[in-house]
Amino acid sequence: AQKITQTQPGMFVQEKEAVTLDCTYDTSDQSYGLFWYKQPSSGEMIFLIYQGSYDEQNATEGRYSLNFQKARKSANLVISASQLGDSAMYFCAMRPIGMSGGSNYKLTFGKGTLLTVNP
């Protein structure tokens, strides 16, 4: 079974500053992928960044970077130079990377963190 924990229900950041959103996970799978999604008030889930468990380098995508610490089972999202449009819910998620059966790829989400960017 997989479990994602996001301990910050809400976070505030000033525009142009950096912010870190925490995510810890628990899994018995040897290979897995970690994801971050953004969900604005419109409701759509927008994929931000992906980290594979065997990737040696931390993933980066523009202003987003993933601080992956495998031994601590943490996958924190760092947003640099925050913008007003970054205000949204952010979800950490994971799925196993297996070779058999579609159900093995089930994506499990955390409860999310509501980020508010102040001008």
Next chain:
Amino acid sequence: EAGVAQSPRYKIIEKRQSVAFWCNPISGHATLYWYQQILGQGPKLLIQFQNNGVVDDSQLPKDRFSAERLKGVDSTLKIQPAKLEDSAVYLCASSRTPNGELFFGEGSRLTVL
């Protein structure tokens, strides 16, 4: 390329009534997912289809929820009879393969009074 389409966007019903949600995935995507997102929580997988077959429906409350994907393209999720605790956003997602990237629709927000 068109995204995942869902309808209706909003629905308000009274408890014990029925409701149906429709999802049209991205063309060519064989895998389709329905997620339930209760306010303040992350999405929870209800059912996963591979073409027109069910891969995982372990968290679908089968006494009141049903879903089908008859021709392996669009899908319908039905709730009958609805309960107050079914108030949530129902997200549809699709992927080209079971381990491929998920693309989500905008969701259908259900309010049960």
